[in-house]
Amino acid sequence: MNKKVAVVGIGHTKFGRFPDATLRELAAVAGFSALEDAGITSPDIDFLSVGVASGSLSGQLSPAASVADALGITGAPLYRSEAACATGSAAIRSAYTALASGASDIALVVGAELMTRVPSAKATEYLAEMGDYGWEYPHGITFPGYFGLIASAHMKEFGTTEEDLALVAVKNHENAYHNEYAQFRKRITVDDVLKSKMVAYPLKLLDCSPLSDGASALVLTTEEHAKDLSDTPVWIEANALASLNNLAAERKDLATIPSVRLAAKKAYAQSGLGPKDIDFAEVHDCFTIAEIVVYEELGFSGRGKGAELVRSDQTSIGGEIPVNPSGGLKAKGHPLGATGVSMAVEVVKQFRGEVERRRYVGGEVALTQNMGLTGQYSFVTIYRRG
């Protein structure tokens, strides 16, 4: 890339169910927090990158202008990205290329989603309509269904068990217990997961991330301005994106998500780093099986060996490579547009030491991985403490 880019401000709302909030309000809370954190105000922003996955969920079909309005940003370039559950990462990438290209100098990235305004069944329907409308959605498949297929394939191929999946949920709930922004601050046991209601075999309710309202935000800038805006800039060492064929029915091996591997390969090449250099990671555990497959695709474990990491506590705080110290999508919550941005916020907080002691992992290099749909969008970003 032509210019280096750093994160110099962060903002985050609590994730949860906020029946009285609007999308623009959530976005404004996170956005203003990030501006304040960077010590700047709305007129300093020359690119506003908004990530909202679904207009249908909030009722605002073209959402970015109302977010700009709530933030008092007028005149500056305005952009909305959509990449399903990776929408927040798409919004980061949009700002990243704008800054790296020289088109803008200081960008505000705001990811937000309001998912609980409509009844849960309607929200699930809107999410299902993000699947292929031609050949798969009409047959009734939903996203728990897709990831149920992935889990079944992984269990058959590699011997992963329902208990292994449950261990991911238990770990992430433990981490979220200490995160003041998390939707679920409740410890759970393997037994709780196994006894929770079946959603899509073998995934049970406690294997699934929830419907969430929430927003998160970043101020990004180029190397020329980073030191002026922050004593603790966090550098984007790599930002990679890869795609995957759309129809699950046409995939050769459902136990893998090749776009994650491809994006990771690109990110490692861009940064000159490898999986061993990563101190901790925030990854896309929309369903517990996803986290296990992602371990493998990122090279944290060998193929088919992902479950071993969680069995041996290597991805818990205190382990070899802590994953999802924030609590992840599973327990922190998953407001689609906010999720990718929230991962970056967690990285910055860890680097700065701005987290509860019991979930502090620290380190110098962190990786975030966020995907849309079942991997049709895969983002991998590597951050370094400045």
Added chain:
Amino acid sequence: MNKKVAVVGIGHTKFGRFPDATLRELAAVAGFSALEDAGITSPDIDFLSVGVASGSLSGQLSPAASVADALGITGAPLYRSEAACATGSAAIRSAYTALASGASDIALVVGAELMTRVPSAKATEYLAEMGDYGWEYPHGITFPGYFGLIASAHMKEFGTTEEDLALVAVKNHENAYHNEYAQFRKRITVDDVLKSKMVAYPLKLLDCSPLSDGASALVLTTEEHAKDLSDTPVWIEANALASLNNLAAERKDLATIPSVRLAAKKAYAQSGLGPKDIDFAEVHDCFTIAEIVVYEELGFSGRGKGAELVRSDQTSIGGEIPVNPSGGLKAKGHPLGATGVSMAVEVVKQFRGEVERRRYVGGEVALTQNMGLTGQYSFVTIYRRG
């Protein structure tokens, strides 16, 4: 910008009502045409930028992955932009910054929309839901309503008449009559416009762009590859984006669209060119009044003098500065995601001389202007014949 970017391939479907088509099919027709035009194939693409404004209209809520699938593009970075009626220009900008930053080398931009699958009243509703959902949409305002307010203000302030508005429609229908891709290839008279059904005073049916299905596509690349892929590259000399406050109720002067002026100012500064250097333009005539206001904001006429240009035929083919030789949104059609891309396709066709003799305007420098909502997104791009 760090790298120069050129258009080296174009594709376009006919615009119109295609009850048997799907979004992905339209996108594939335009996309494959652009690849063929550039002499490349899907695996050569390392960035696919998809512009679709509304998932609700087509039934595919996260549309980019199905477009990638239809084009056989897998693995490459995939992106979806949404900027309401300027979605196509947002998709171009996304590719432009990716190329200029060095993140990608050869990008395919595909803009598409399927607007006639749902009944017209439902489509109008989905479009209205792009307006502010908090304070304006609930009061019943639709986009014809917003532009009716703009027209009323312009008439009161500057003496623009309903006949002036009608002249824009007559000119653009005349141009579309010779465009094989246009939705309406039917000449109309001022009288036809004035006698057509009132939609939102003073705008009548023939002052309004239609609901359209269609797609258009571009191959973009950097200076390193442009000459290899095309003997007739078209260079992007400037690409500017500006925003405007969201609530029409809070605007001081409805007879102006300040974001268009701001984007034009930026584009002129980037290119070192001015309005006098522009040989022809494709602009956003979603309603006839928009074209007149845009003349003023782009500096083609003085403030309040826009109507004089159309009265004196200066924006007709053969005039001083032909505007919308393609027939514009008004008569070529306005499939939201395709529109901004289609403007660029028209520029390339004119530069190459690939249009019917009676609508050939030629030239060396052209400008496109595309806006979303009522100017919350304003894109101005300047192209130069290579």
